[in-house]
Amino acid sequence: MAAASRALLPTPRAAAGASLAGARARLPASASLPFRAHRVRCAVVSSPAPVAAPPPSSAPARRISPAGSDGALRPKPAVLVAEKLSEAGLAVLREFADVECAYGMSPAELLAKVAQFDALIVRSGTKVTREVLEAGRGRLRVVGRAGVGIDNVDLQAATEAGCLVVNAPTANTVAAAEHGIALLASMARNVSQADAALKAGKWQRTKYVGVSLVGKTLAIMGFGKVGSEVARRAKGLGMHVIAHDPYAPADRARAIGVELVSFDEAIARADFISLHMPLIPTTNKIFNDESFAKMKTGVRIINVARGGVIDEDALVRALDSGKVAQAALDVFTVEPPPKDSKLVLHENVTVTPHLGASTVEAQEGVAIEIAEAVVGALRGELAATAVNAPMVPAEVLSELAPYVSLAEKLGRLAVQLVAGETGIKGVKVVYTTARGPDDLDTRLLRAMVTKGLVEPVSSTFVNLVNADYTAKQRGLRITEERVAHDSPAAEAPLESVQVRLSQVQSRFAGAISDGGDIVLEGRVKYGVPHLTLVGPYEVDVSLEGNLILCRQIDQPGMIGKVGNILGQRNVNISFMSVGRTFRGKQAIMAIGVDEEPDKETLEKIGGIPAVEEFVFLEL
Ligand SMILES: NC(=O)C1=CN([C@@H]2O[C@H](COP(=O)(O)OP(=O)(O)OC[C@H]3O[C@@H](n4cnc5c(N)ncnc54)[C@H](O)[C@@H]3O)[C@@H](O)[C@H]2O)C=CC1
Ligand SMILES: O=C(O)C(=O)COP(=O)(O)O
Numbered sequence: 330m331a332a333a334s335r336a337l338l339p340t341p342r343a344a345a346g347a348s349l350a351g352a353r354a355r356l357p358a359s360a361s362l363p364f365r366a367h368r369v370r371c372a373v374v375s376s377p378a379p380v381a382a383p384p385p386s387s388a389p390a391r392r393i394s395p396a397g398s399d400g401a402l403r404p405k406p407a408v409l410v411a412e413k414l415s416e417a418g419l420a421v422l423r424e425f426a427d428v429e430c431a432y433g434m435s436p437a438e439l440l441a442k443v444a445q446f447d448a449l450i451v452r453s454g455t456k457v458t459r460e461v462l463e464a465g466r467g468r469l470r471v472v473g474r475a476g477v478g479i480d481n482v483d484l485q486a487a488t489e490a491g492c493l494v495v496n497a498p499t500a501n502t503v504a505a506a507e508h509g510i511a512l513l514a515s516m517a518r519n520v521s522q523a524d525a526a527l528k529a530g531k532w533q534r535t536k537y538v539g540v541s542l543v544g545k546t547l548a549i550m551g552f553g554k555v556g557s558e559v560a561r562r563a564k565g566l567g568m569h570v571i572a573h574d575p576y577a578p579a580d581r582a583r584a585i586g587v588e589l590v591s592f593d594e595a596i597a598r599a600d601f602i603s604l605h606m607p608l609i610p611t612t613n614k615i616f617n618d619e620s621f622a623k624m625k626t627g628v629r630i631i632n633v634a635r636g637g638v639i640d641e642d643a644l645v646r647a648l649d650s651g652k653v654a655q656a657a658l659d660v661f662t663v664e665p666p667p668k669d670s671k672l673v674l675h676e677n678v679t680v681t682p683h684l685g686a687s688t689v690e691a692q693e694g695v696a697i698e699i700a701e702a703v704v705g706a707l708r709g710e711l712a713a714t715a716v717n718a719p720m721v722p723a724e725v726l727s728e729l730a731p732y733v734s735l736a737e738k739l740g741r742l743a744v745q746l747v748a749g750e751t752g753i754k755g756v757k758v759v760y761t762t763a764r765g766p767d768d769l770d771t772r773l774l775r776a777m778v779t780k781g782l783v784e785p786v787s788s789t790f791v792n793l794v795n796a797d798y799t800a801k802q803r804g805l806r807i808t809e810e811r812v813a814h815d816s817p818a819a820e821a822p823l824e825s826v827q828v829r830l831s832q833v834q835s836r837f838a839g840a841i842s843d844g845g846d847i848v849l850e851g852r853v854k855y856g857v858p859h860l861t862l863v864g865p866y867e868v869d870v871s872l873e874g875n876l877i878l879c880r881q882i883d884q885p886g887m888i889g890k891v892g893n894i895l896g897q898r899n900v901n902i903s904f905m906s907v908g909r910t911f912r913g914k915q916a917i918m919a920i921g922v923d924e925e926p927d928k929e930t931l932e933k934i935g936g937i938p939a940v941e942e943f944v945f946l947e948l
Contacts, residue, residue: 405425405426405427406425406426406427406447406448406707407426407427407428407429407445407446407447407448408422408426408427408428408429408446408447408448408449408450408703408707409429409431409442409443409445409446409448409449409450410422410428410429410430410431410432410450411431411432411434411439411449411450411451411455412432412450412451412452412454412455412475413432413452413692414430414450414452414475414692414696414699414700415689415692415693415695415696415697416696417693417696417697417700418475418693418695418696418697418698418699418700419696419700421696421697421700421701421704422450422700422703422704424704425704425707425708426447426448426704426707429446434455436456436458436461439455439461440460440461440464441464443461443464443465443469444464444465444466444467444468444469445468446465446468446469447468447469447470447471447707448469448470448471448472448473448703448706448707449461449465449469449471449472449473450472450473450474450475450699450700450703451472451473451474451475451481451482452474452475452476452686453476453478453481453664453683454481454664455481456481457472457481457482457483457487458483458486459483459486462483462486462487462489462490462492463486463490465490465492466490469490469492470492470493470706470707471492471493471494471495471703471706471707472487472492472493472494472495473494473495473496473497473699473700473702473703473706474494474495474496474497474699474716475496475497475695475696475698475699476496476497476501476686476695477496477497477498477501477502477505477686477788478607478608478635478788479494479496479716480608480635482494482716484716484717487717488717493706493715493716493717494715494716494717495699495702495703495706495714495715495716496699496702496714496716497694497695497698497699497702497714498554498714499554499698500691500694500695500697500698501685501686501691501692501694501695502554502555502558503558503691504685504686504687504688504690504691505555505558505633505685505686505691506555506558506559506562507562507688508633508659508681508684508685509555509559509603509605509631509633509685510559510562510563510566512631512633512657512658512659512679512681513542513547513563513601513603513629513631513657514542514566515657515679516629516631516655516656516657516679517539517540517541517542517601517629517655518537518539519537519539520679521679522537522676522679523537540629542563542566542567542568542601543566543567543568544567544568544569545568545569545600545601546568546569546570546571546598546599546600546601547560547563547568547569547570547571547599547600547601547602547603548571548572548573548590548595548596548598548599548601548602548603549563549570549571549572549573549574549587549603549605550572550573550574550592550595550596550602550603550604550605550606551573551574551604551605551606551607551612551634552572552573552574552577552581552582552587552589552605553574553577553605553606553607553787553788555605555633555634556572556574556603556605556606557581557585557587559603559605560572560585560587561585563603564585564586564587568601570585570586570587570588571587571588571589571590571594571595571598571599572587572588572589572590572595573589573590573591573592573594573595573596574589574606575747575748575752575786576744576747576752576753576783576786576787576803577589577752577804578752578753578754578803578804578805579752580804581804589752592620593623596620596623596624596628597623597624597625598625599624599625599628600625600627600628600629601628601629601630601631602624602628602629602630602631603630603631603632603633604616604630604631604632604633604634604638604639605633605634606634606638607634607635607787607788608634608635608637608638608788609785609786609787609788611785611786612637612638613637613638614637614638614639614640614643615638616630616638616639616640616643616644617639617640617643618640618643618646618647621643621644621646621647621652621653622652624652624653626651626652627651627652627653627654628652628653628654629653629654629655629656629657630644630653630655630656630657631656631657631658632656632657632658632659632660633659633660633685634660635660636658636660636661636662636663636664636666637662639662641661641662641670641672644656644672645671645672645675648672648675648677648678653677654677655677655678655679656672656675656677656678656679657678657679657680658672658673658678658679658680658681659680659681659682659683659684659685660683660685661673661683664682664683665682698714702714702715728822729773729774729822731853731856731857731858732774732822732823732826732853732858733773733774733777734777734858734872735826735851735852735853735858735859735872736758736774736775736777736778736781736826736828737777737778737780737781738781738851738858738860738872738948739778739781739826739827739828739849739850739851739860740777740778740779740780740781740782740783740828741781741782741784741785741946741947741948742781742849742860742876742946742948743756743781743782743828743830743847743849744781744782744783744785744786745785745836745944745946745947746830746835746836746837746840746847746849746944746946747830747833747834747835747836747847748834748835748836752804752833753782753805753830753833754804754806754831754832754833755806755807755808755830755831755832756778756782756800756805756806756807756808756828756829756830756831757807757808757809757810757827757828757829757831757846758771758774758775758778758807758808758809758810758826758827758828758829759809759810759811759812759826759827759829759850760774760809760810760811760812760823760825760826760827761811761812761813761814761823761824761825761826761827762811762812762813762814762822762823762824763813763814763816763824764822764823766811768822769822769823771809771811772796774826775796775797775807775809776791776796776797777796778807778828779791779796779797779799779800779805779807780796782805783799783800783803783805785947787803789803821853823853824852825850825851825852825861826850826851826852827848827849827850827851827862828848828849828850829842829846829847829848830846830847831845831846832845832846833846833847835847836944837878837880837942837943837944838880838942839863839864839866839878839880839915839917839941839942840863840864840878841864842864842865843865847864848862848863848864848865849862849863850862851872854871857871857872857873858871858872859871859872860872860876860919863878863908863917863919864917866908866909866916866917867908868906868907868908868917868919869906869919870904870905870906870919870920870921871903871904871921872921872948873903873904873921873948874903874921874922874923874924874948875921875922875923875925875945875946875947875948876919876920876921876922876945876946876948877891877918877919877920877922877926877931877934877943877944877945877946878917878918878919878920878943878944878946879891879917879918879919879920879934879940879942879943880915880916880917880918880940880941880942880943881915881916881917881918881937881939881940881941882914882915882916882939882941883909883914883915883916884939887907887916887918887937887939887940888905888907888918890937891918891920891934891937892905894930894933894934894937895920895922895926895930895934898926898927898930899924900922900923900924900926900930901922901923901924902920902921902922902923903921903922903923904919904920904921905918905919905920905921906918906919907919915941925945925947926945931943931945
């Protein structure tokens with residue numbers, strides 16, 4: 330239960346509340362965000378204790394403003410803006426706080442300064458490390474990221490320091506999509522190379538013959554906010570657009586006229602490939618030697634997402650061999666990239682210095698979005714764009730804590746079992762409980778199932794505030810059902826929690842129930858979440874570490890065989906449980922492992938003759 334309980338630990342400032350790591354809301358680019366409607370009171374970031382009267386004139390220069398919703402006078406907060414923020418956002422901030430803009434600080438300068446401020450606002454160029462957050466501890470209450478990606482902010486350290494992180498996830502979507510299209514078109518017509526040549530005095534009309542876009546197939550990898558906007562625009566250019574996103578709702582794609590296909594099919598069919606997925610463990614270097622080999626020779630690649638999704642050395646090899654004809658890159662694994670980077674200097678590569686969000690309009694929108702979120706947070710409100718948010722009364726939390734962890738883990742396991750391109754349509758959460766609806770508020774549990782389903786596969790962070798909203802935005806229809814537990818005297822708030830993903834293909838057929846749904850059920854035993862049902866199979870395995878599910882013909886010796894393979898590879902088994910439908914038919918082995926087995930070990934397990942399928946799941 331490490332992840333969830335860590336995320337739910339009260340922060341030092343949250344004596345009366347609790348913090349739940351989470352909350353990056355996603356919105357369609359066209360949507361305007363009703364921030365104010367989404368704000369709720371939140372104890373963690375409320376202003377310091379009210380002062381009864383303005384300080385005497387000799388007091389240090391900390392001005393007083395009516396900040397709290399209770400009307401009490403409080404010291405005027407101080408906000409440090411570390412990267413260029415548009416004037417419109419600064420104006421919003423200045424109405425409420427003392428604002429200092431210190432652009433281009435070195436890490437040491439930021440460290441020395443940060444403790445004097447209540448809030449810090451950054452873009453992608455400032456690393457908000459654990460050190461920075463430690464240095465700000467005691468005063469720094471809010472970090473605002475004026476943009477989408479928060480990979481430059483140490484979220485865990487921020488949560489530990491009781492510092493709320495908010496971002497601005499929607500205002501730069503269109504700008505990023507437009508930049509993707511700009512790179513696509515200028516790469517196809519060699520605009521930057523021809524421009525450089527002409528400025529060097531060379532008139533090279535035959536060297537820079539380009540390729541046409543009309544009728545070509547564009548694969549959008551990651552069909553989220555930016556990806557879908559790129560798709561719309563590319564269709565306007567007469568391109569045939571396909572997309573790969575294992576978690577995108579098929580109806581959203583259909584509405585734009587985009588075909589959702591598998592990863593391999595997308596990269597094999599495409600003339601152009603545009604990357605729009607978040608940088609998460611499963612997408613890290615997902616474009617590598619192996620994937621380049623599956624592409625058409627002469628493919629062209631655009632990346633305005635994150636540099637880390639491409640193995641940059643492999644891309645140089647693919648460019649050198651001609652497998653990849655051209656690449657257009659806005660983002661790099663290390664930013665700025667080294668001056669002698671082979672990739673940047675490659676003649677078939679067009680580069681821009683992370684300009685995706687850099688339009689006047691987007692920067693104004695982002696600046697206002699982040700300024701409002703930071704001001705709201707400093708006032709003690711919580712915006713829908715909070716990334717790590719406080720939310721639940723301590724007493725409710727302490728009773729529900731293990732169930733909260735169970736709900737998140739069931740969600741995490743369920744989403745990892747999904748396969749195919751159909752996307753998740755409906756999610757049903759079934760609570761077996763002796764309590765009536767008034768005695769058991771399931772919002773937190775539903776939010777945690779959503780968190781488990783969404784976070785492993787997106788750049789969205791989910792908490793109680795934004796869970797339902799996030800689910801809706803992603804086309805996830807979550808319904809709840811209460812089943813009365815037949816022992817009404819039971820003390821525990823819940824007997825079991827079941828998560829059902831309706832009519833979805835699975836990587837593990839054993840998890841599919843008779844009705845065709847992926848079904849996982851769990852219970853809390855001795856305060857620890859346990860997985861107790863997989864599809865039709867009853868199991869009992871503690872949800873700690875990671876999990877291997879293995880379906881095999883029920884026969885003697887199977888536990889020993891699998892145990893031996895794991896033991897030989899020094900993988901410690903924490904729990905093991907076998908469930909079967911009928912003796913001698915199929916059975917499922919659920920194996921909790923402390924370490925992640927390597928590929929070879931998993932293949933060995935899969936190679937045991939009686940094993941029909943297996944899957945490794947991370948918790
Ligand atoms: N260059 C720039 O200045 C900008 C870059 N970005 C970056 O663009 C990316 C996309 O941003 P948004 O569209 O706002 O995020 P989003 O969260 O709306 O979309 C990301 C999509 O990727 C999908 N995805 C997750 N794992 C995947 C996988 N293995 N294969 C395919 N798809 C997968 C998710 O389901 C989601 O639909 C992010 O990395 C963001 O940081 C965003 C704005 C500006
Ligand atoms: O919003 C994002 O994820 C971006 O990549 C934009 O970064 P920037 O704010 O321009 O440094």
